[in-house]
Amino acid sequence: MQTVDIPSFLRHQPLFQQLSPEQIDALVPFTHEVRGLKGQVIFQKGDPCDGMFLVVYGRVKLALSSAQGSEKVMEIIHPGQSFAEAVMFLSRPCPVMAQFLEDSMLLKVEAEGILQALEHDPAFARRLLAGLSLRLHGLVRDVERYSIESSLQRVIGYLLQHIPEDGSEAQPQLTLSVNKNLIASRLNLTPETFSRMLHQLIEAELIMVDGRDITLVNVDKLKAYGNRE
Amino acid sequence: MQTVDIPSFLRHQPLFQQLSPEQIDALVPFTHEVRGLKGQVIFQKGDPCDGMFLVVYGRVKLALSSAQGSEKVMEIIHPGQSFAEAVMFLSRPCPVMAQFLEDSMLLKVEAEGILQALEHDPAFARRLLAGLSLRLHGLVRDVERYSIESSLQRVIGYLLQHIPEDGSEAQPQLTLSVNKNLIASRLNLTPETFSRMLHQLIEAELIMVDGRDITLVNVDKLKAYGNRE
């Protein structure tokens, strides 16, 4: 069981990194560890929500579930990322459910601590606002994808978006962070359709797939491919 | 040409209504009127954006446009509502375009004014955060609709969401605020499909339609209808 130095972890969060040591210390009493095993639910859609979460290690998914029991992944949260900031500022039930994808450790920061930090630091407010704005842009992008892109385009978009940053390799490579069923759901596709789209790109010699490892053979052609065929 | 008393208008905005008169006055130099005619574009997707807008009178649509030229309405903004708050806090291009639906008058508040107000009033920060959070919830709801609801369910959801507040009438009535093509696009449907879904609801004797006026004959049955047939 890993342990974590809460103040130092908080200090390295993008959200908190401009807070003074005193402000970080003020946050600590409102922060506690949350550990969970793969499959456990952190909160259900409809639950009240009084804090935000930071992922220390592990992975978390945010998902919606339909009346018929099927499930739609809205976001996959990785270590260093946070979620549920937006529910803190509204006295409203959570619009999504959150579940551990693997054994994980989170930090939960209670809303009260955040509100207190807000009182004393306008720069923190700006950071929070920027964070939420970023989230909002991501959602607008999602709506755009779901409403005007075909499934093939969504797959291509996903691949292009997940090219690693390091330099300009001719044939960038990426590894899916989770299994293909989850990616498919995130893209609003069935696993079958996702598989077929990948297959189509393989046939067109635009990518190579080996399990979760994907090589983009020709990035430019890949970008162009979705717009015609 | 209508005129408007800027300070008093600002004071009545939900976002600003807890600011002191001095704070409102400080905002005024950053605020100016923007008038436009039906069809004029306020900003394009991709434009830089350095302020937020309040609708005084008229209507505005936020929309995405696809590569093939078709357009998808993301939001219809009515008098008293605001938009583009989220782009202020990021140095990023606008993710959507904005266009006047009719001859309208807006107030534009420059980002600088907002940031200044933020410096001096933590309560204002909380309001802004709450505002963005609300927007975010709306988008989550949209993603939910687009990804797990059928077109019939989306139409029903729209009708139910737009029942006027006033008391519990047995057969609530509503009037579409804009033409059906726009509503259809907002729901991510073609006008044809939207028309067919309304027709289906008429056949089932759940609603009555007269132009833009719609009467919900049986709200409970309407709620239930989407889940089976």
Place this chain on the structure above:
DNA sequence: CGGACGGTTGAGTCTCGTCAATAAGCGTGG
């Protein structure tokens, strides 16, 4: 070895979009 899980593939179906024709409503101008 057997089962669960993740992934692929094929066949059939269905929802929804496309295309086309038509009709109704409305403002303009002759």
Place this chain on the structure above:
DNA sequence: CCACGCTTATTGACGAGACTCAACCGTCCG
């Protein structure tokens, strides 16, 4: 006042894209 054109809305026939259902395979793990 009516003719005309434009926009908005409706309806039908058709087709395509994505989902469903099912079978199947490989791998991991008890």
